[in-house]
Amino acid sequence: MVVESAVREPLITGGKSVHDVTEDISRRVEQKPAPTWLLAMAVSLGLLAVGSYSVGTLLWEGIGVWGNNNTIGWAWDITNFVWWVGIGHAGTLISAVLLLFRQRWRMSINRASEAMTIFAVICAAMFPVLHMGRPWLGAFWALPLPNTYGSLWVNFNSPLLWDVFAISTYFSVSLVFWYIGLIPDFATIRDRATNKISAAIYGALSFGWVGAARDWSRYETVSLVLAGLATPLVLSVHTIVSFDFATSVIPGWHTTIFPPYFVAGAIFSGFAMVLTLLIVTRKVYKLEDYITLQHLEMMNIVIIVTGSIVGIAYITEFFIASYSGVEAEQYAFINRAFGPYNWAYWSMMTCNVISPQLFWFKKIRTSIASTFIISIIVNIGMWFERFVIIVTSLHRDFLPGSWSMFEPTIHDMGTYLFTFGLFFTLFFLFAKFFPVINMAEVKSIVKATGEKVTAKEVQVETAEKVEN
Amino acid sequence: MESNKNFVLGVYEDEDVLLKAIKEVRGAGVKIDEVYSPFPVHGIEDVLGYKRSRLSIVAFMFGVLGTSLALTMQIGMLGIDWPMIIGGKDFIAIPDFVPVTFELTVLLASFGMVGTFMVISNLKPWAKPRIYDIRITDDKHVMAVDLAKNDLSEDQIKGIIDGSGASEVNNKEFE
Numbered sequence: 001m002v003v004e005s006a007v008r009e010p011l012i013t014g015g016k017s018v019h020d021v022t023e024d025i026s027r028r029v030e031q032k033p034a035p036t037w038l039l040a041m042a043v044s045l046g047l048l049a050v051g052s053y054s055v056g057t058l059l060w061e062g063i064g065v066w067g068n069n070n071t072i073g074w075a076w077d078i079t080n081f082v083w084w085v086g087i088g089h090a091g092t093l094i095s096a097v098l099l100l101f102r103q104r105w106r107m108s109i110n111r112a113s114e115a116m117t118i119f120a121v122i123c124a125a126m127f128p129v130l131h132m133g134r135p136w137l138g139a140f141w142a143l144p145l146p147n148t149y150g151s152l153w154v155n156f157n158s159p160l161l162w163d164v165f166a167i168s169t170y171f172s173v174s175l176v177f178w179y180i181g182l183i184p185d186f187a188t189i190r191d192r193a194t195n196k197i198s199a200a201i202y203g204a205l206s207f208g209w210v211g212a213a214r215d216w217s218r219y220e221t222v223s224l225v226l227a228g229l230a231t232p233l234v235l236s237v238h239t240i241v242s243f244d245f246a247t248s249v250i251p252g253w254h255t256t257i258f259p260p261y262f263v264a265g266a267i268f269s270g271f272a273m274v275l276t277l278l279i280v281t282r283k284v285y286k287l288e289d290y291i292t293l294q295h296l297e298m299m300n301i302v303i304i305v306t307g308s309i310v311g312i313a314y315i316t317e318f319f320i321a322s323y324s325g326v327e328a329e330q331y332a333f334i335n336r337a338f339g340p341y342n343w344a345y346w347s348m349m350t351c352n353v354i355s356p357q358l359f360w361f362k363k364i365r366t367s368i369a370s371t372f373i374i375s376i377i378v379n380i381g382m383w384f385e386r387f388v389i390i391v392t393s394l395h396r397d398f399l400p401g402s403w404s405m406f407e408p409t410i411h412d413m414g415t416y417l418f419t420f421g422l423f424f425t426l427f428f429l430f431a432k433f434f435p436v437i438n439m440a441e442v443k444s445i446v447k448a449t450g451e452k453v454t455a456k457e458v459q460v461e462t463a464e465k466v467e468n
Numbered sequence: 469m470e471s472n473k474n475f476v477l478g479v480y481e482d483e484d485v486l487l488k489a490i491k492e493v494r495g496a497g498v499k500i501d502e503v504y505s506p507f508p509v510h511g512i513e514d515v516l517g518y519k520r521s522r523l524s525i526v527a528f529m530f531g532v533l534g535t536s537l538a539l540t541m542q543i544g545m546l547g548i549d550w551p552m553i554i555g556g557k558d559f560i561a562i563p564d565f566v567p568v569t570f571e572l573t574v575l576l577a578s579f580g581m582v583g584t585f586m587v588i589s590n591l592k593p594w595a596k597p598r599i600y601d602i603r604i605t606d607d608k609h610v611m612a613v614d615l616a617k618n619d620l621s622e623d624q625i626k627g628i629i630d631g632s633g634a635s636e637v638n639n640k641e642f643e
Contacts, residue, residue: 019607151550153546155546156545157557165572169571169575172575177578184506190605191605207592207593210604211504211506213518214518214589215591216507216509217508218585219508229527233574243567
């Protein structure tokens with residue numbers, strides 16, 4: 001039996017019963033699509049179509065259609081890649097790390113955040129895939145496949161190859177973790193289905209789950225072990241992404257602080273994106289009883305912590321550059337803050353260092369409007385962080401004769417838009433056809449932390465006091 | 469074809485009542501076939517007398533397999549098949565092989581364990597599940613007792629289940 005202190009705020013409000021959970025969540029899957037959903041879907045498909053034009057041009061013409069030049073060989077492509085991968089960190093962190101720490105508030109939000117993780121990683125993967133120019137040959141460059149050059153194998157000493165393994169492992173393990181959680185919920189929808197088509201589809205998706213105690217016991221073991229495996233995995237992914245930069249000899253990149261600083265930044269931006277999406281989802285789907293203000297506040301606290309780590313990392317980086325006595329390193333940082341890209345640097349500092357500190361005020365951290373606004377500001381700031389690290393470090397290199405500026409072309413923007421279209425299309429499809437909240441997990445805490453129970457316990461306690 | 473199977477089903481509303489009921493029913497000498505729940509009930513394995521799942525051992529074994537495959541692959545390719553000097557490092561530069569080894573360990577451990585789970589629990593898209601009660605995946609816990617595997621009479625079993633706090637006692641037949 002699970003016992004929860006009566007003084008704790010209930011995690012699920014509205015006096016929900018187990019059956020109410022099934023009703024509230026499954027109904028969204030069974031209803032006809034709402035007009036708001038159709039509109040949202042149309043907008044994201046529009047974005048996808050506009051972006052597809054750029055992607056098509058890119059594949060036809062080659063990556064010369066991007067604004068990258070000899071000096072700035074990496075620009076928006078890898079900025080967007082790192083940005084999306086970073087966003088894709090919150091889901092697994094919520095479901096794995098918070099599971100290991102037995103944080104029950106994760107249960108209402110893990111499904112949607114894991115979905116977001118998976119879609120964000122797909123969007124991230126678009127950039128390395130597209131930047132190959134001829135992605136259909138990419139398997140030979142990225143995977144150790146036998147080939148006619150020897151075989152000449154891939155270079156396992158290269159962080160770019162580590163990235164291939166890290167991102168694809170992260171994607172597949174997150175997908176499996178997410179799907180395992182979905183199986184019991186698909187079974188719920190299967191057993192409620194009123195027509196043959198949805199019964200067949202959700203029947204296949206549910207893998208024949210019936211909720212036997214033996215299966216639940218295995219399921220719990222699998223979840224726990226997957227969480228244990230996914231926790232170091234999620235930390236490794238952004239660590240390895242940061243190696244892409246940290247193992248190079250470019251001033252501004254060549255720093256040992258990168259792995260922890262990137263991981264903190266990833267969690268920071270991931271939680272911000274989860275907040276942006278969940279605030280809208282809970283409003284549209286009327287899930288206020290499941291995703292309460294308490295849930296939002298918890299996520300805001302994670303944002304303060306990781307945002308502060310990121311802020312300290314920025315300052316440390318600056319200090320170490322100056323203290324190192326390496327002229328090139330010192331120049332790289334002075335150039336970031338006061339060079340031609342100073343607007344990007346100060347946008348980053350404002351959005352990432354100052355704005356999350358506002359969450360120290362309880363009023364701001366428990367206000368939905370301000371949380372929504374700050375979550376978007378944080379994501380803008382995190383995009384600028386990657387832009388600052390990448391473009392600003394490259395644009396003034398070792399040879400002043402080759403100094404240059406980066407100008408994005410319409411196809412840089414188009415490719416970025418394409419990933420937005422893809423992300424939102426996938427997310428809206430998920431929100432319509434999949435249960436957005438993990439019903440089985442939430443049901444398991446209804447009794448212990450639902451409002452009915454906590455209220456009852458308080459009554460019993462006060463009654464006992466009166467008697468005494 | 470197997471002959472028809474007759475089950476007595478006890479339907480329970482509450483997980484704590486269920487846990488107590490399982491103890492009582494088993495104490496009265498009834499063999500429970502299986503208990504079905506809409507969500508994981510803590511401690512149900514203990515009262516049903518199930519052993520701890522060994523899937524974590526499976527995960528470990530697959531992890532070891534992943535580690536060795538990854539190291540064999542990298543050492544074999546870069547160390548033996550086509551050695552190249554890259555950045556002045558050794559041909560077999562073990563520190564450089566750590567990230568890929570780690571990732572493949574995690575990958576094989578996760579997929580091996582989940583695959584094993586799917587196989588032993590018979591989870592597959594074309595599975596035809598035996599649904600005892602449609603409300604199991606909603607909010608009811610159902611205890612299924614196979615009459616053929618019990619020596620007690622149907623009425624005796626029904627009486628025991630009824631007395632243990634079940635909200636309904638039903639019959640279910642499968643072909």
